[in-house]
């Protein structure tokens with residue numbers, strides 16, 4: 627029997643997490659609690675976002691984050707909300723956040739988990755009422771409990787994620803996550819204050835006809851990507867680009883498609899961050915049957931060297947990612963370059 631039939635109509639996220647935990651008799655429940663903490667912070671952030679236009683929380687905060695990007699007020703608020711929830715929850719020893727230069731030690735030395743988070747993704751869309759999101763990755767610490775998490779705990783490959791997910795604050799708010807046993811999506815019912823299972827066992831189409839990239843950067847894309855974009859146009863594929871990674875990813879996950887953020891002149895290693903943007907979405911897309919690569923290497927195999935490292939990203943329907951990679955390879959072969 628599939629999950630949809632096994633679970634009663636109106637399954638809340640809490641109940642779903644509880645049932646999943648029962649399937650693993652030796653699980654301690656700490657990861658389940660951690661997922662609940664994230665869901666709670668997401669509800670609070672959702673409320674702030676919905677009221678943003680009414681309160682004084684739109685616009686720039688007047689500070690730059692470590693990547694030299696202008697922080698928005700809601701970036702800062704979301705960062706505070708998630709950190710507070712994770713600290714109070716007690717399961718997390720160390721947090722890596724886009725909005726913090728260094729790791730945050732929560733003081734929970736018994737906490738077994740490391741969380742990497744982009745508290746608010748798509749900052750440029752905050753003030754114009756366009757979908758934005760939160761992205762999170764969860765790792766088990768490698769070091770013994772009893773002290774702070776170490777840098778080695780934080781710089782783990784994506785293959786070591788124990789869970790990952792995102793929240794999309796869109797026309798409805800959804801939380802989508804995986805613990806490595808498929809992908810499930812939950813829609814928020816604001817009047818009840820609960821996430822309900824609405825998208826069980828998400829799988830992504832093997833192929834698609836939508837491509838997503840910032841074509842304003844086309845002239846500085848690698849030649850192989852330029853050729854692939856032109857191929858997409860020749861095929862009359864649809865171009866869809868919101869400029870919020872979570873929203874672009876979510877659409878393509880459900881409908882099929884490819885999202886690309888290749889290296890550009892402005893961002894020679896790509897713009898997106900490996901630890902708290904790319905790895906989480908890579909884990910989800912692979913669990914849904916799709917692919918995520920740099921164009922040459924699987925994202926989740928990359929060994930992070932630093933907290934805010936960037937990498938190129940091709941992610942989505944497996945056949946589309948394969949095709950884009952083939953275009954990149956073709957240029958390399960023509961130029962006699964050995965694959966990186």
Ligand SMILES: O=P(O)(O)OC[C@H]1O[C@](O)(COP(=O)(O)O)[C@@H](O)[C@@H]1O
Pocket residue numbers: 695724744746747748749750840869870871872897
């Ligand atoms: O304007 P660009 O270069 O297309 O960038 C858009 C991309 O940058 C990001 O906004 C980066 O995320 P943050 O808002 O968390 O910094 C992605 O969400 C998005 O896909």
Ligand SMILES: [Mg+2]
Pocket residue numbers: 744746747748871903
């Ligand atoms: Mg982001």
Ligand SMILES: [Mg+2]
Pocket residue numbers: 701724744745746747748749
């Ligand atoms: Mg962000």
